[in-house]
Amino acid sequence: MVRVKNRIRLQEAVRFHGHLGPYLVLGILAGDLLLKKIKCDKYFGLDIKVYGASLKPKSCLIDGLQLSTGATYGKGNITKFDGKQIKIECCKQNCRGKAILRFSKYLLKELENVMTHRDAEALARKLYDSDISKLLNITLNP
Numbered sequence: 001m002v003r004v005k006n007r008i009r010l011q012e013a014v015r016f017h018g019h020l021g022p023y024l025v026l027g028i029l030a031g032d033l034l035l036k037k038i039k040c041d042k043y044f045g046l047d048i049k050v051y052g053a054s055l056k057p058k059s060c061l062i063d064g065l066q067l068s069t070g071a072t073y074g075k076g077n078i079t080k081f082d083g084k085q086i087k088i089e090c091c092k093q094n095c096r097g098k099a100i101l102r103f104s105k106y107l108l109k110e111l112e113n114v115m116t117h118r119d120a121e122a123l124a125r126k127l128y129d130s131d132i133s134k135l136l137n138i139t140l141n142p
Contacts, residue, residue, distance in 0.1 A: 098140070
C-alpha cells in the first residue's frame with residue numbers, strides 16, 4: 001500500500017511540475033527528511049532557504065520542496081539564493097530547530113552522468129526508491 005501511495009504522490013508531483021526529473025524528486029525527498037528531522041509540520045511554522053538552485057534543472061528542486069513541505073513563495077517561507085553548490089536550510093520559525101542539507105558525493109556523481117531527458121527520468125525513478133542516507137547529508141543545529 002505504501003508503494004502505491006508513493007507512486008500516486010510522484011504522479012501528482014509530475015502533474016504539478018510538468019515532467020519527471022531528478023531535482024523534482026530530490027526536492028520531495030529533501031523536504032520530507034527536513035520536516036522529520038526538525039519535527040515541524042507542513043505549511044506553516046518553517047522557513048526554507050535554498051542555495052545554488054537558481055537555474056534549471058536545479059531549480060526544479062524548489063518545486064519538490066514546495067510540494068513536500070508546504071512552504072511556498074506566496075507565503076514567503078521559502079527563498080532561493082545564488083550559490084556554487086546546492087544547500088538547503090530549514091528552520092522552525094521559532095528557531096528551536098534547524099537543519100542544513102547537502103547532496104552526497106554519491107548523488108553528485110549520479111547527477112553528473114545525466115545526459116538526456118531519458119537519463120533524467122530513469123535517475124529520478126531510481127532516486128525515489130533509493131536509500132535517502134546515500135543521497136543527502138543532513139546537519140542538525142540547535
